[in-house]
Structures are given as C-alpha cells and as structure tokens.
Amino acid sequence: MAGRGSLGEFELIARYLAPLAADAPGAFGLEDDAAVIAAPADSDLVVTTDAMVEGIHFLKTDGAGRIARKLLRVNLSDLAAKGAEPIGYQLVLGLPAPVDEAWLADFAAGLAQDQQEFAFPLYGGDTIRSPSGLMLAVTAFGHVQKGGVLQRSGGQAGDDLYVTGTIGDAALGLEVKLKRRPVPAAAAAAFDARLHLPTPRLAVGRALRGTAHAAMDVSDGLVQDAGHIASASGLRVVIDASLVPFSDAARPLVAQDTGLLDVMLGGGDDYELLFSASPRNAASIRQIAMATGVAITRIGRLEAGSGVLVETADGRPITVGRAGFQHFGGGGACGE
C-alpha cells in the first residue's frame, strides 16, 4: 500500500485496511508499496477501473457501507461482463481532513462484507487527502482463460440481443431519491436497493464465455450502452421496447405512464449484462438462465447498419432513452 505522510495514515491503514488484505497472499499485509498477483497459468488478466466521487456518484448520507459495496460491485460487474473470475483489487481512498473515523470503520466493514461474498480481497492502493470530499477508485483484477475474454466488439449480424435481470429500477431509484416522482413505499425501497446495491452477474458472465459474441454491462443506460456494442461491433442494434424486462415494482408504474420508458431505458446503474449471441444458441442461453437462476431476456437483434433503433412490438421506431445518465452533479464535459 502506498501512502505518504504522517504516522496517522499508517495507523489508519493498519487498523482499517490491512485486515481487508489478509486473504490476498501477494498483498504483503499492505506493508509494501506494491502487491504481487499470481494469476493461474494459461490465463489472461482482466483489469478495470471505476471511480466514484462524493456529490456526483453518491452522497455521503448514502451510508458508508453501501458506498463501499457499490464501489466493489460496479467493478465486479465489469469483470462479469468480461466473463472473468474475480481476483482482487487496488483501492484509492481520498478522504477529506479530518478523517471521519466512524465513517471509515463502516466503509471498511462494507468492503469486508462484499470481499467475503465475492472472494475479492484488497491487494493495495493509496490513501490521499481529498480536499472537497470523498474520492474513491478501484482497479479490479480478474482472470479468464487465455483468449476467452468477452468483448463489446464481438457482435455479428443476425445475433439476438439479450439482457439479464430487469432494467430501469436503479433509474427509478434515482428519480425517487431526487424527489422527482412519488412512488409507493415498497416500490421505492426496491428501487433504492437496486440503485445502491447492484448485483454483479458473475455466474452468467462466466457461463457466457464461448457462447456470447458481444457483451458488456449496462451502467450508462440500456440505449446508450447498446450503442457501444453497435459501434464496437460495426452493426446496428435493434431493441424491441416491449420485450425489455421490468421488475414487478416497476411494471405497474410504466403501465400508468409510458413516459417512464425514457427514464428506464435511458437511466443508468442497472449493472445487468447486455450481450448478443447467435439464434442457434438460444437453448444454451435458456440453460444458462436456469443454471444461474438469473432471468435472461431476448430484447432485440443485431443487423447491418449502425446506431441503436428502439421500436415497438409492431416495428414502429420510437425515441426513448435519449436523456442519458445524469448524476447528482449533472453532466460535465468530462463525463461522470
């Protein structure tokens, strides 16, 4: 673990972070400036980085434990989209001075909880002072059999397009959080849980190796992310809006107000897998859904062309999901 300065930092690392590295054999108890990762033979190492900033990606009042778990889960979701097995992570922890030790203890407890759940230990990182608020970044490591990584660019014309789980709950959670929309309390709680505690689809991603052509996780909104598969694969993605799966909590709301489609297909933070596969693999996809217990729904197709076309069940083009994902801070030119 890097980190400079006063004794206070080293005490802090020792007290709250070193226990998180106990299961990482190459972390040297965070007493070194670097860690060693021994990936299995004949594997490729997958790396991904996601950062979160207070006031933009989260509010301090979201709860330290939930912030910690979301930080790990958004990175694990990227590993899932590659078909990778988690190895561990490096943490950049930017803290305002003076350090809120109770917050830090809760944050470390949240990390510990999800490290345990996903077998994903801390290897190292850096602690810094962040004058304007909490600044968090994780670089996650996973491994995948050599040459087996899933990519956004593997789509083929004629592929079916699939998505795991349900879409739009997190976007509705943000609507509720920003007090833009009143919803029943039970639904609000469900949406809030989806917003703050995504479920990385690791088992599905693993099972899709060799079956999916293009794959990614939905973090910026279904339509925008489908556009990434389209451009990386050099194809057009067609989404049948009537096939997009919504949760039991969301379905009655959409029935009342179809304007919600824009929020749900355009909002972010779903952390579901979006992937394409040949129609002749439809039975394999169903088996993967059964084996993992995760719903997988065909929502469209890939064809020659470019961009994303969203259409109704009877093939009329509609315009939804163009709002894109907006964090608390609004959209800056450098993106959040």
Added chain:
Amino acid sequence: MAGRGSLGEFELIARYLAPLAADAPGAFGLEDDAAVIAAPADSDLVVTTDAMVEGIHFLKTDGAGRIARKLLRVNLSDLAAKGAEPIGYQLVLGLPAPVDEAWLADFAAGLAQDQQEFAFPLYGGDTIRSPSGLMLAVTAFGHVQKGGVLQRSGGQAGDDLYVTGTIGDAALGLEVKLKRRPVPAAAAAAFDARLHLPTPRLAVGRALRGTAHAAMDVSDGLVQDAGHIASASGLRVVIDASLVPFSDAARPLVAQDTGLLDVMLGGGDDYELLFSASPRNAASIRQIAMATGVAITRIGRLEAGSGVLVETADGRPITVGRAGFQHFGGGGACGE
C-alpha cells in the same frame, strides 16, 4: 476505459487518451470497459497504485506535461523497487468542469513522452469530474519472474544498506519552491528538476533481483522509509549520515548549514532505491552500478533491534530527518 455521461467524455477519451493506448494490445483502443494483460508465462504480476491531488502533491502551475510524467514515474519507481519490468497502467483522471482542453492536451503529451521512454502504454481507466481540482491516480502493472519480486521485508542482520543516486535534492527543490530558502539559480534549477521529474531506477531494480535482500524506493524521506525496511524486516537500520550521497549542487549548501541534513534526510520525493544486501555481494553491487551507470552508495547496515539509528562517522547518534515529508497541504491525519 470506463466513464459515464455525456458524449463530451467519449470524445475527450477518443481524442486525447485513445492514442495513448495504441501500443497496448489488450486495451481494445479504450473502447471497452476492461483491458486484458497477458503477462509472460512463469511470471508474477506486480501492481502498485499512486495518486496525486492538486494542491497537495502538485500545483496546476507545475505544468501539465511535468505532472503527467511525474505521475508515471512515481509508479514506475515502485515497479523498479520490486525488480519488475513495466507493462502498462490504468489511469483515473479527475478533472474539474469545464475541462481545460489545452491543459489536457499538454498532460496527454507528457504521458505520451514517458510512455515512449519507458515502454509503458495506457491500458484503460476512468475519467470523472473532480469538483475541487485535478485528481490523478495510476495503477501500474509490471512483471517479474515467478517468486523473484523484491520486498521490503527481506532484510537480514549484517546486511549492508545501499542507496542509488543522491538524496535530498527533491526536498531542497520543495524548499526553494515554497520560497523557504534562497539558493543559487543553477542549484535551484537542478533541485526543481529532481522534484518534478524523478528517475525510476528500473535497470538497477532489475539487476538487484536475486542479490538484494530488502528493497524499496525512497518516496517519504530516507529516514522514514528506512524505518519501513526496519519494521518489515524486524531489524534495526543504522545509517551513517556522513556516507549519504549528496549531489554536486547540494554538497556546498550542506557544508554551510548542517541543519539542512534534516530536510534532506527527512524530505521526500527522492525516488531512489534503498536496499540491503549481504556484504559478500559488495562486488556484485559495484558491478551493477557500473553496468547501469547509476551511482550506488553504501550508507549503513542492518542489525538486530528495531527502528532507525542515524549516526555520525564516529558513531555518535544524531537526530535528523524527523520532520517527515510535508506536502503543500500540510500533514493530514490520513496522510498524503
């Protein structure tokens, strides 16, 4: 490359960052959310993370190109201390809004320059909005033959203690920068260069595999970092202050004011290698210095005990280097 939000971000990544990933085969042109690193067979992957915050680790006026190069070099220095060969890096780029595109162009040019010099391409990362100022973090990857990594903890009683290059120039550079101390212009320029553009000792680190027992890079100040070797190795480090190598620019200043020793042995940002080796390897160490063209100086020894003892040439204990490293922001409880 992860990164959410407006189209502006994706344009920015494409324009300034994607060219930096051209030499990284598994970076997918930064069009994916994750990268693939194929480390050589029979190697361990070394990872290290260092973050830098505006106003604490650097001033925006330091120049975007120099900030970029220092960011890479402090991480490369950590790889050097492990005896690792650089592979590449993940970048977290936190930018205030609106983006200063001229600054960004210079920053990218600085990255490009040192990527070229050290064969160290960009693999991916995340761009975020950083409300209070620039926030930079790099997670660097290197590889080392399986089991060959250098550690802080390998020191043995009876080892000689060595350091590369010269110590204290960067600390003097900071003194000059903070207008704490007038020095001749030529010396000031030399110190400034050492402060802003450290030289990662990769060739020395590589050559020390199998020869050095404990190794690390000096980033927090010689005395403080010697303390890390002492605690990780369970030994006492004894430094003979009269043996510590100073540069031609620094030597006349120390001769005039021995109080400077405190700054030079306690200040940070040297990015020299500090390591221990058996006295019977003294000839090997001399050969490594010859072969790499880097001065390597014996400055002390490891013995039973704990902590760091700094003494004069005739063995009297002295108190120096206790100030520790202070960034612009002063020492916060979480350390910088």
